[in-house]
């Protein structure tokens with residue numbers, strides 16, 4: 386067990402806007418595909434999050450803010466009263482253990498397959514460009530990603546409003562905050578990037594146009610109950626989900642610059658190995674603080690990054706097999722592996738059956 390000042394910093398509380406974290410070890414968002422057929426959170430999901438409530442803050446798996454925004458099978462939503470009722474039980478379970486939890490709003494846009502969503506829903510994107518790639522469906526296994534249609538100009542305020550409505554519902558359910566997923570090639574990232582946004586109206590055509598949609602989304606989420614309960618997630622330069630941009634640095638410098646003075650709770654930034662751009666440095670320069678750093682951190686490096694000014698570090702995969710990850714870090718205990726074959730399979734196996742040090 387280390388007692389260096391850095392080591393202690395990781396276990397010290399911090400406030401991010403109105404969000405209180407009892408330590409700097411955040412559980413990163415992870416889609417685990419255990420929701421009900423209509424996107425309702427289940428008791429099993431409540432148990433999974435409750436088991437991990439020692440985290441300084443939990444960011445939930447991506448949640449669809451509208452039927453159109455659903456991409457993957459068995460993912461949860463924040464659209465109906467049944468969704469709110471399910472989330473309330475889950476949030477209560479985390480709060481019972483003294484945890485903090487925010488809902489990640491993830492509108493998949495063109496990254497979807499029609500079999501995974503309500504037949505009455507649509508697949509929308511800034512431009513009608515199908516993403517190269519395949520997606521798993523429960524009905525027919527791996528399938529090519531579906532073709533989107535371009536949103537019409539007059540429809541866009543309605544999509545922005547879906548994020549605000551889902552934020553309201555998240556607060557109804559008792560969530561401490563909300564996070565907009567602006568990474569990984571989903572709808573906000575599709576608007577930001579030159580490869581997916583070929584519009585020539587107010588929501589494209591120029592740098593100012595491309596950043597408009599995600600900025601309006603964050604403003605709308607902030608308008609619900611203050612910016613200090615709202616965070617956002619970025620990963621500049623990530624080619625995941627067939628995303629490309631002619632000048633990533635310029636795009637994100639402008640996007641972060643537009644958000645800088647909104648008073649948002651945090652920027653959750655995924656660094657990217659193997660790409661020249663230093664995402665943390667970019668976020669520090671264009672956004673400032675507070676930052677939650679993510680991707681492939683181990684404890685010593687997490688201590689260093691918190692020591693050098695990041696508010697917190699988030700861990701995804703390490704939380705899968707280690708529900709008591711915070712304790713394991715604190716005690717220098719072994720970090721267990723997880724079963725990659727059970728990441729998205731229904732049921733408790735590989736989900737809620739990982740032991741704690743006490744079991």
Ligand SMILES: Cc1cc2nc3c(=O)[nH]c(=O)nc-3n(C[C@H](O)[C@H](O)[C@H](O)COP(=O)(O)O)c2cc1C
Pocket residue numbers: 413414415416417445446447489491566568569618655679680681682699700701702703728
């Ligand atoms: C199973 C799985 C599901 C994921 N789902 C999401 C998601 O819903 N939203 C999101 O922003 N990131 C998602 N991610 C990315 C993680 O949050 C994180 O950025 C990535 O795993 C790197 O962090 P790590 O090295 O600590 O695992 C997912 C990652 C994994 C392994």
